[in-house]
Structure formats: structure tokens, C-alpha cells
Amino acid sequence: MPDVAFWQGNTALAHGALLAGCNFYGGYPITPSTEIAEVMAEELPKRGGKFIQMEDEIGGIASIIGASIAGAKALTATSGPGFSLKQENLGLAYIAEVPIVVVDVMRGGPSTGLPTKTAQQDVMQARWGTHGDHATICYAPSSVQECYDLAVKAFNMAERFRQPVLILSDEVVGHMREKVTMRDPGRVEIVNRVRPSLPPEKFTPYEANPRTGVPEMASFGDGYSWHVTGLTTNDWGFPTNNAPEIEKKMLRLLSKVDRARSDVVEYEAESMDGADIVVVAYGSVGRSALRAVRDARKRGIPAGFFRPVTLWPFPGEELTKMALGAKTVLVPELNCGQMVLEVERVFRGRSEVRGISLLNGELFKPSEIGRVIEEVA
Amino acid sequence: MPSAEVFSWLRTRFMPHIWCPGCGHGIIMHALIRALVGLKKDKTQTVVASGIGCSSRMAGYIDACTLHSTHGRSLAFATGIKLHKPSLTVVDVMGDGDCSAIGGNHFIHACRRNIDITAIIMNNNIYGMTGGQASPTTPAGAWASTTPYGAIDPPFDICRLAEGAGASYVARTTIANPKQAETFIMNGIKKKGFAVIEVVTHCHTQFGRKNDRRLPLDNYNYFKAVSVPLTKAKTMTPEELAGKLVCGEFVNKDVPEYTEQYDKVIEKAQRR
Numbered sequence: 001m002p003d004v005a006f007w008q009g010n011t012a013l014a015h016g017a018l019l020a021g022c023n024f025y026g027g028y029p030i031t032p033s034t035e036i037a038e039v040m041a042e043e044l045p046k047r048g049g050k051f052i053q054m055e056d057e058i059g060g061i062a063s064i065i066g067a068s069i070a071g072a073k074a075l076t077a078t079s080g081p082g083f084s085l086k087q088e089n090l091g092l093a094y095i096a097e098v099p100i101v102v103v104d105v106m107r108g109g110p111s112t113g114l115p116t117k118t119a120q121q122d123v124m125q126a127r128w129g130t131h132g133d134h135a136t137i138c139y140a141p142s143s144v145q146e147c148y149d150l151a152v153k154a155f156n157m158a159e160r161f162r163q164p165v166l167i168l169s170d171e172v173v174g175h176m177r178e179k180v181t182m183r184d185p186g187r188v189e190i191v192n193r194v195r196p197s198l199p200p201e202k203f204t205p206y207e208a209n210p211r212t213g214v215p216e217m218a219s220f221g222d223g224y225s226w227h228v229t230g231l232t233t234n235d236w237g238f239p240t241n242n243a244p245e246i247e248k249k250m251l252r253l254l255s256k257v258d259r260a261r262s263d264v265v266e267y268e269a270e271s272m273d274g275a276d277i278v279v280v281a282y283g284s285v286g287r288s289a290l291r292a293v294r295d296a297r298k299r300g301i302p303a304g305f306f307r308p309v310t311l312w313p314f315p316g317e318e319l320t321k322m323a324l325g326a327k328t329v330l331v332p333e334l335n336c337g338q339m340v341l342e343v344e345r346v347f348r349g350r351s352e353v354r355g356i357s358l359l360n361g362e363l364f365k366p367s368e369i370g371r372v373i374e375e376v377a
Numbered sequence: 378m379p380s381a382e383v384f385s386w387l388r389t390r391f392m393p394h395i396w397c398p399g400c401g402h403g404i405i406m407h408a409l410i411r412a413l414v415g416l417k418k419d420k421t422q423t424v425v426a427s428g429i430g431c432s433s434r435m436a437g438y439i440d441a442c443t444l445h446s447t448h449g450r451s452l453a454f455a456t457g458i459k460l461h462k463p464s465l466t467v468v469d470v471m472g473d474g475d476c477s478a479i480g481g482n483h484f485i486h487a488c489r490r491n492i493d494i495t496a497i498i499m500n501n502n503i504y505g506m507t508g509g510q511a512s513p514t515t516p517a518g519a520w521a522s523t524t525p526y527g528a529i530d531p532p533f534d535i536c537r538l539a540e541g542a543g544a545s546y547v548a549r550t551t552i553a554n555p556k557q558a559e560t561f562i563m564n565g566i567k568k569k570g571f572a573v574i575e576v577v578t579h580c581h582t583q584f585g586r587k588n589d590r591r592l593p594l595d596n597y598n599y600f601k602a603v604s605v606p607l608t609k610a611k612t613m614t615p616e617e618l619a620g621k622l623v624c625g626e627f628v629n630k631d632v633p634e635y636t637e638q639y640d641k642v643i644e645k646a647q648r649r
Contacts, residue, residue, distance in 0.1 A: 024461050045646035050460050050639060055486035059453035062446065062483075066426075066457025069444060070465070074457070092447055200421070220442035221462045225420045227388075227437055229445035230429075238391055238437070 003182040009147040009173040010077075012180050013103060014039035016151025017075045019183060021190055022101070023049035024072035026063030028056055028082060031115045032171045033105035036077035057085035061102065065089060068098050069228055071219030073155055077103035080113060083122055083129070090164055091130035092230045094253070097206070097215065099158035099193055101151070103167045105174040106283075108361050117361030118171035120283055120334040124341075126166050127312050133250065135257040136312040137264060138166040142286040144178035150309070152183070156191035157264060161256055162214050168311060170334070172284035172363050193217045200224045206249075207235040213256035257313065265318065266309035271297055272322040275304025277373055278329045278351075280319065280343055282308050284363055285332050292369035301377045311339065316346030323351065328376045332356040332369050352376075379407060386410045386420065388440045395434050399593030401552035401578030405499050406435050408558035408576075409468065413441075415563055424467045426455040428475035431506045431580075432499040435470045449480025452487045455494050463493070463636035466566060473500040473514040477533045481513075488542035488571050492635035495565040495572045498535055501580040509583030520587040535575045540628050545570030547628035551577040553600035554624065561626065570634045577622060 007015070014036045017025075025040035037053070044051045050067070054060045057078055064074035078086060083104040093100050106122050108114030122129075126138045137157050139150045150167060158165040196203045196216045205226040208215045215235075218224035231239040232246050240246060257264060268286075271293060272278065281289035286307040296303040306322065308315050323329060329351050331340040340355035347353055356372055358364055387410070396402050413423060423441040427433035429448035436443040442465070446454045451469050459467045476484050476498045487494060503521060504510040511521035513533045521528060539547045546568040548561040558576050565572030579585055579596035590596045600622065607625025610618060 024457070026457055042646075045639075045643040046649075048643060048647075052456065052460055054453060054456070055482050058450060059456070059483055059486070062450045062453030063457030063460070065446075066444070066454035066459075067461040068457075069454075070458045070461045072457075072461045074461075089447055089450065220424055220444075220458060221422060221465050223421050225441050225443075227443045227445070229437065230447060231445065236390070 005180045009144045010035035012144045012148040013151045016148035020152040020155035022073045022075045024067040024074040025051045027060040027076045030079045030082045033077040033079045057082040061086040061089040075101045079105045080107045080109050087129040093164045094134040096228045097162040101154045106170040114361045123338040138312040140168045140283040140311050159191045159193045205237045265315045267315040268307040270305040272304040276302045276327045278304045278323045278326045280306045280331045288364040288366045291366035296373045326351045329353045382414045383410045397582045404552040411559045412562040426451045426469045430472040432472035449475050452483040467494045469496045473512045477513040485542040488544040490635045491570045498575045501578045503580045503584040505580040505583045539573040544573045546572035548626040549575040550624045551600040
């Protein structure tokens with residue numbers, strides 16, 4: 001029988017990261033994410049890993065980017081204001097192709113907002129928060145088990161695509177306690193970045209594998225002297241102002257996740273066959289929404305449930321295919337309507353898309369979603 | 378002429394460099410490379426991190442493990458590199474804006490932690506790359522494009538800041554004394570702990586032009602005229618020291634180093 005634990009989402013996320021091989025954590029305390037740092041502070045040195053509490057949020061993400069360049073699997077966790085502060089260096093990790101995992105346990109904003117209350121107001125910030133174009137991989141766990149499992153996936157994707165991967169948890173998921181079934185470390189798929197196949201004198205640091213679009217990655221200290229910069233570079237890692245070189249770099253950066261989209265995109269669906277009303281919900285709201293859909297089905301309403309596990313890339317093709325013929329698509333969110341914009345975009349007017357906003361720091365009760373399902377049924 | 382060994386540490390394919398003819402940054406880069414050569418460092422085990430600005434481009438020109446990061450944050454990146462792989466020699470090259478303005482918080486905390494990184498601050502009293510705006514080390518009364526009526530805020534003394542924050546090695550020299558710069562950088566790299574070497578340099582293009590030091594040579598002569606060795610400074614009154622630039626090793630002490638302290642944390646955690 002596998003080991004089980006009764007954990008908070010934040011604790012499970014930290015243990016998932018450790019299972020993935022995370023050996024470096026740099027961060028700054030902030031509610032409601034701090035438990036992740038506390039678990040890492042205790043567990044990493046036991047395994048020979050390193051934990052550092054940096055002087056601020058900016059230093060937190062900078063330290064993990066540095067550690068990753070030196071070969072570490074590195075994590076930082078934050079919330080609201082801290083996520084805003086991390087945006088600049090997140091951009092550096094995108095352009096310099098440094099694998100890191102960044103967790104944002106969402107709370108209400110703007111600004112200090114509601115440090116101890118839940119929200120889903122950072123969905124668009126996760127997609128577009130750092131300046132400049134970039135491809136985003138972002139997971140939204142809705143259970144404690146998923147915090148654990150998605151932490152492993154996040155590291156695997158970061159290593160595979162050589163870019164930051166975000167986990168948008170929220171205060172409810174981060175602080176609730178549930179049973180977690182622990183995975184056997186010997187049987188979990190662990191992905192590690194591809195190391196240089198050529199000797200140092202022949203190594204071109206940003207020459208991508210033509211199939212994957214991802215370059216091999218050396219680590220500082222393993223025999224290669226190479227340059228990492230936030231400037232747009234050519235394959236040699238040297239700054240360039242040459243238009244064709246710039247375009248080549250940007251198109252590769254933007255397409256590397258898309259090329260393997262079907263390996264990345266994840267969702268959960270229930271009762272979607274012949275559903276007239278589809279509820280699209282993610283994170284903690286996914287729990288209330290699923291209950292609301294099941295209750296509606298019991299009352300004979302043909303409702304369906306679709307939960308994006310990857311918020312970015314958004315599983316739009318999958319959703320629209322499954323929801324073909326749906327009259328109404330409801331998008332309950334703990335914000336004033338962010339993901340609903342993406343849902344509207346993918347449906348292109350084929351179904352009526354309606355957002356349901358809750359902005360009071362509470363989680364939706366299933367009945368609150370259920371009432372809208374009945375109203376549109 | 379630089380020696381063949383020094384040349385071997387340059388990425389000539391990055392050249393021509395962006396620095397103005399007569400810029401002091403090249404003198405500092407030469408001193409740094411001579412120190413690395415003198416200490417028989419291996420390029421693949423040497424990290425040069427930098428932030429943003431003219432100074433930061435130095436990282437690209439040196440053939441080592443180099444990171445040109447974000448403005449002011451280089452010490453936080455370097456901290457992650459050093460903590461993950463303490464065997465690496467880590468040098469961080471910064472400008473006065475990087476170190477004492479946008480990156481001031483990272484700077485004082487790197488000093489406090491006493492992590493084994495050597496920080497070289499190229500202090501030219503101005504934001505050169507962006508066109509001559511005042512920095513926290515612009516002297517009071519000086520012209521900058523953002524202080525067209527003269528700077529009114531008092532400047533930082535980077536060495537005193539580093540000393541107060543706990544760095545285990547703190548020294549200052551100027552580009553008029555490249556041999557001393559090499560010695561101090563070498564001593565800083567050898568020091569097990571956080572080392573700060575402030576090398577006062579010039580931006581004749583953006584600062585000197587408007588502050589009566591138009592030519593590189595004017596700046597060189599100015600540094601020669603105002604530099605006072607620390608031993609001599611100790612015998613001078615504050616009035617005599619006004620307008621002078623005290624050069625020398627202000628701090629050279631042995632205090633516990635961060636990555637070694639963390640190794641003890643690992644031992645403790647694993648004993649439990």
C-alpha cells in the first residue's frame with residue numbers, strides 16, 4: 001500500500017517539488033504561500049540541497065535563476081504583490097531559457113488586498129505579466145493531491161522546454177488539508193534538461209534542436225564557458241541587432257511549447273456528452289463547479305464540467321470540441337472576468353459565454369453556481 | 378599591451394566593445410583578468426556576473442561563465458550560483474547605479490551574509506549608458522542631465538556602506554592606479570567572504586564633459602591629484618581630507634562565510 005499523508009496544499013506542493021528533484025529554493029516570506037518556503041527550509045538540507053531566504057522577492061527569483069544556470073532544479077513561491085515583483089526577472093528566465101518553477105498562491109488584490117483570503121486575480125498576469133512576448137506554461141491545481149503531482153510536472157516541463165513554469169494555486173487550495181497518495185520515487189517520470197552533446201569548443205549555447213526548438217543546456221562549472229544575457233541574442237548567445245537573427249530567436253522562443261502542445265495541455269472533464277450548459281472552472285472554483293454540475297444533472301439539467309488544469313496553454317481546442325452544441329458556457333471565477341475572455345475567444349460566438357464573478361474573498365458555494373445553471377437552463 | 382594569457386580570457390568575437398574611447402572600464406577589466414590569470418583561475422570554474430549599464434557589458438567580453446542579468450540584481454543571481462556550487466569563483470562587476478541605487482538592497486545583504494563573492498564596483502558617478510543622469514554617487518553640486526541646477530543630495534560612500542553592512546574585505550582605488558586595482562581584486566578573490574573593491578573611474582562622455590573633466594586625461598590627472606593613501610589619510614584632519622579620495626584596504630577580516638555556514642546546516646539537518 002502506498003504511503004499517504006494528510007497535508008495542506010502548500011506542504012504537498014513542496015513535497016512534490018522535492019520528488020521532482022528540486023535541490024534549491026530561494027524566496028521571501030509572503031502569505032498565503034509561506035508554508036512552501038518553511039517546508040523547503042527544513043527538507044532541502046536533509047537532502048543536501050540549499051535553501052536561502054533572500055532580502056526580497058526580486059532576489060528570490062534571481063537566486064533561483066542563478067542556481068538553475070549552475071545546474072540546480074530551483075523553486076520559488078510567492079503570492080500577489082510578490083508575484084508582481086518577480087515579473088522582471090521572470091522575463092530574463094524566458095529570454096535566456098532558464099528552467100525554473102514559480103508558484104503564486106493567489107490572494108485578493110490589487111496591492112496588499114486580501115492576504116488571507118482567496119482569489120483568482122492573477123490569471124492574466126501569469127500569461128502577460130512580464131513585458132515582451134513569451135510562451136507561458138501555467139498549472140492551476142484544484143486539490144492537495146494535484147499540488148503534489150503538478151509540482152513534479154511543472155519541473156519536468158521547465159526542464160524539457162528550458163523555460164519558467166508557473167503554478168497558480170490559491171489560498172483555498174494552498175491551505176486546505178486533504179489526503180495525498182505519495183508516489184514511488186522509482187516510478188515517477190522525471191525529466192532532466194538535455195546536456196550538451198558536443199565538447200566545449202564546438203558547443204553553440206543557443207543552437208536549438210531542430211525538432212524540439214530547445215537548445216541543450218550547459219551548467220556553470222561543468223566545463224563550458226558560455227554567456228547568459230537578457231539581451232536578444234544569436235545562437236552564440238551574443239547580443240544581436242540583426243533583424244533576421246532577432247526574428248529567428250523570437251519565433252523559436254514563442255513556438256517551442258506550441259510544437260508539443262498536446263504533451264502540455266491538460267484538463268479534466270465530466271458529463272460533457274450532450275451538455276447544453278458547460279461550466280468552465282479552474283483551481284479551487286473547479287471544486288464548487290463540479291458539485292454544482294453534478295447537482296444539476298441529478299435535477300435533470302444537461303450540464304457539463306470542464307476544468308483546465310493548464311491555464312496556459314489554454315485547452316481551447318479540446319473545450320470547444322467537447323462543448324460542440326452547448327447553448328451556454330458559464331465561467332465562474334474569483335475575479336472580475338479574466339479566463340472568460342479566453343473562453344469567449346475560443347468559442348468565437350458559437351455558444352453564449354457568460355462569466356460569473358465573485359470578488360469578496362470567499363470561495364463560490366456550489367449553490368451559487370447552481371443558481372445560474374438553473375437560470376440559463 | 379595585454380599578455381597572451383590575458384588575451385586568452387577575452388571573447389574577441391564580442392568586439393568591438395561598446396565603451397567610448399578612453400573609458401576607464403577597460404582598465405578595470407584588464408586588472409580583473411590579470412588578477413584571474415595571476416591566481417591561475419580556470420575559465421570554466423570562474424563566473425563573472427553583471428547587471429545593466431556600460432559596466433555590465435564586461436561580463437560578455439570575458440571568456441568565462443558569464444551572466445549579464447537585470448539592473449541591480451546581479452548579486453542576487455550570483456548568490457544563487459555560489460550557494461548552489463560553492464566551488465566556483467564568483468566575481469560580480471557592477472556600476473554605481475547597479476550597486477548603490479536599484480541594487481542597494483542586494484548589495485547590503487550580500488555584505489551581511491558574507492557570501493564568498495568578489496564585487497567590483499566601477500564608480501563613475503553617473504548613469505552613462507542612458508545619457509548622464511545623476512546616480513547616488515554623483516557629488517553634491519555636480520551637473521547631470523537630471524540635476525541641471527546641480528545635485529542637491531549627498532553621495533553614498535560605497536566603501537563605508539559595505540563596511541557597515543559587514544563585508545569581510547573592502548578596498549578602494551582608482552583607474553589611475555591599475556596595479557593597485559589588480560592587487561585589491563586579487564586580495565578580494567582570495568578572501569573567503571564577501572569582498573568589495575570600489576574602483577573609481579570616469580565617464581568623460583557624460584560626466585566629465587559637463588563637470589570640467591572633458592578628456593580622459595583630465596580625469597586621470599584629477600584622480601592622481603585627489604587620491605590619498607589610507608595610511609596618510611589617518612594622519613590628516615577632516616578639513617584636509619575634504620575633496621580627497623581615500624584609497625586603500627579599509628577592511629580585511631576573517632568572519633564566517635555563508636556557504637560554509639550552510640554546509641554546517643546540512644550537517645545538522647542530516648544528523649537529526
